[in-house]
Amino acid sequence: MKNIIVTFILTFLLIGCKNEKVVLEEETLVNYYQIDSTIIQDGGIKMIPITTKDTVFHVWTKRIGNNPKIKVLLLNGGPGCTHEYFECFENFLPAEEIEFIYYDQLGCGNSDNPKDTTFWDLPRYVEEVEQVRKSLHLNKDNFYVLGHSWGGILAMEYALKYQQEMKGLIISNMMSSCPEYGKYADEVLALQMKPEALYEIQKIEAEKDFSNPKYMELLLPNFYEQHILRLPAKDWPEPVNRSFAKMNQSLYVTMQGPSEFGISGKLEYWDRTQELKNITIPTLVIGAQFDTMDPKFMQKMANLLPNGEYLYCENGSHMAFYDDQQNYFKGLIAFLRK
Template sequence: MKKTIFLSIFIFAIMLMSCNKTDSKVAENTATYFQNTETGIQTGGVKMIPIETPKGKFNIWTKRIGNNPKIKVLLLNGGPGATHEYFECFESFLPAEGIEFIYYDQLGCGNSSATQDISLWDLPRFVEEVEQVRQALHLDKDNLYVLGHSWGGILAMEYAMKYQQHIKGLIISNMMASAPEYDRYAEEVLSKDMDPTVLKEIRSLEAKGDFNNPRYMELLLPNFYAKHVCRLPIDQWPEPMNRSFSKINQSLYVTMQGPSEFGISGKLEKWDRKNDLKNITVPTLVIGARYDTMDPKHMEAMSKLLPNGQYLFCPNGSHMSMYDDQDIYFKGLIAFLKK
């Protein structure tokens, strides 16, 4: 009996010591993650980065969340022309895993310098902008992961084509590698999924170039956006997403994407890098979703064309699957980053 009591006390003591060590480790990791590395005036992780362009100098807004010398995720937002704000849901998942990430508003977006010079809306120039941001933030192949969502995925792919020697890994979220193939998917799949009467009226407005007609968005919201952009009830769309979308730089969006939601007609109309994916050798995660505006089968094929690619499928998600299929999106992303 005494031996049993002694053994129970001994086991309890070991468990208590183990818990104390775990709590201590968690506290240590938390302290390290939130360690302040800024010098001078404290700005909450915000850093304005001056960049050079063919049209002079501009300032780019960035904000660092957390501190992890091995994993730093630079977020490239979509649109083109949206803001970093719809990525704010990342704060509910990455800090708990000790993963550092960096918000970044591209030129002409959000808190970065505003300009209406459409000559700056050019893919190679945006690539050089990302490179200048990387250098200013002292990110390198030992820690930098570039995550590009939607248009940001195009930018991420282009950046990796030229500068992959500076990155540790790549995440292409909800973006195909070919604008012509996206056009075909929009025409052959997404359009046919819509009520023919609604589609006819949308096509009529587009043919007239009447994109600013309130009726155009009135038709798109329930018949396209609610099905393929974010499948949460429209009146429950997340505030950070609404806030970001409300600030879209229309000049940038129309110049690069074109005014229509069915396919691409702007500068990116003929963009196609599918056959060049074999040249991206860094570990790459491609994220697709069942109800996305982008073809999930195409994105799965992309992962197989990448020498070190893998695919994450969000069965309940759409284009904003970081919101409408959060559990699978973030579990997969975190597993990739930690692997």
């Protein structure tokens, strides 16, 4: 009888503690969703002051959704694109109660543009992301970084320095080695082109005649529609066209180089493959069959990461969140939910 009474008391206490925990969590959520009526609401936009080289600039961010436990900061590609091509995320993540944050890097979109190439520098961008994190009060209990393309380079570099501040990492459509990326472009992607188109493209690049309108006329059907976004360019989603139209060419050329086919510029020799073993937080690597990046190499990256997973988009290209949406978002959401 005594044991029955003790068991009853312990059960009662456990239920009480559990109910108290639920109440506290509900109160936390209520506070999080609470709208501060003392200030004007602006749709979750925050202009964040960034101090770099003793100068203060402002970068643009916008929060979509509310979830104190899952906050995904999106790092766009290019370099030099804007957050806008990520707008398809709005059709998938809010329904799963996943909060994400748009962010235009310095020199991009709605953020300040110093128009000075000395600011286009990978270590400087890493410190910029850290200042954004602090300003948005993101921490190891809720903070995920999703970097796409160039944003994937920035995300890896950030994680290698600041993973103690993160809950998880998503490397979307980016290899950990620019030399290997260049090799894949030359030895695999180039050989898939029509020989006559490749000859003309290489001729224009050898002459450094990148402003020649024929260059893009050749690249669109032979490269972009095959490996960037697998739709006829006339049918590309409006957010993609809007983002690409705002490309900061100075930033792009400084970091990527003038060629659309391969890589040069400051990032030409960037390679962090040997350091992937040092990223110990849960990490999802996303690759696609028709990507500009080698999907097998990205699978290898996932294996090198101590807590790595690989998501393969069999119908996708570099922008698999458009041309293989169901696979992309199903895998991303499952990772974030775990």
